[in-house]
Amino acid sequence: MTSAPPESRDRIYRSPMALIGGFLLLVIIGWLGVDAVVSGSGRTPWLALAALILLVPLVSAFTLRPAVFANNDRLRIRNPFRVIVVPWGEVETLRSGYSNEVLSKAGVKYQLWAIPVSLRGRKKAARQTARQASGRGRGSSRGLGLFGGGMHTDALGGRTPLPEGPTRAETDKIMDDLRELLEARTKAETSQGEVTVRWAYEIAGPAVAGAVLLAILLAVG
Structure with missing residues (x-):
């Protein structure tokens, strides 16, 4: 009897800025909330406790x-309130517009919260591509670079060839990697199956409880 082949190692993609921002927000919320619970008077500790129960899960979920x-x-895909597992055989396409999305063959769209689109990053990449193209043009006209390619001066004063191809924003590079993986694995036997969706009750439960408690405290106050 042959055993099933081991599952390949995951590539993990997350937003560094979201992680940093979330950590800082949690520190601020925790500091203010705990201080209000410990030092507050009257209804303040209860209101602070309810706010903590509401805000900590929400901030964690989105960052x-x-x-x-x-x-x-x-x-x-681990989004704020859901975990979606999509076999490559069920992926129709990966789309990038104002958000990065997975479109399943059933026509259902899933947003990739962990890979946000950076319009600023795209504009920066476009400017770099334009500068590279300009550098290649000047280098070619002067006969610089191997096979007529452009050259640029580095920090040490040396001349090195300009990189080939357009510059891409970081999240667009990630989507390119995922598209390559999709193209390579979409017909593989181990890439077939059904899409599964699981709701993150461990996030939604405390947040709802905190919201209800906060609403009750405000209503009776």
């Missing part, structure tokens, strides 16, 4: 939680 895990068999 620390989102991640995308990709291996040779499937794409696992």
Whole structure:
């Protein structure tokens, strides 16, 4: 009897800025909330406690939680309130517009919260591409670079060839990597299966409880 092949190792994609921002927000919320619970008087400690129960899960959900895990068999998307597992065989396409999305063959769209689109990053990449093209043009007209390619001066004063191809924003590079993986693995036997969706009750439950408690305290106050 042959054993099933081991699952390939996940590539993990997360937003560094979201992680940093989420950590700082949690520190501020925790500091203010704990101080109000310990030092407050009257209803203040209860209001602060309810706010903590509401805000900590929500901030964690939208900043620390989102991640995308990709291996040779499937794409696992951990969004704020759901975990979606999409085998590569069920992925129709990966789209990038104002957000990065996965479109399943059933026509259902799933947003990749962990890979946000950076319009600023795209503009920066476009400017770099334009500068590279300009440098190649000048280098070619002066006969610089191997096979007529452009050259630029580095920090040490040396001349090195300009990189080939257009510059891409970081999140666009990630989507390119995922598209390559999709193209390579979409017909593989181990990449077939059904899309599964699981709701993150461990996030929604405390947040709802905190919201209800806060509403009750405000209503009776």
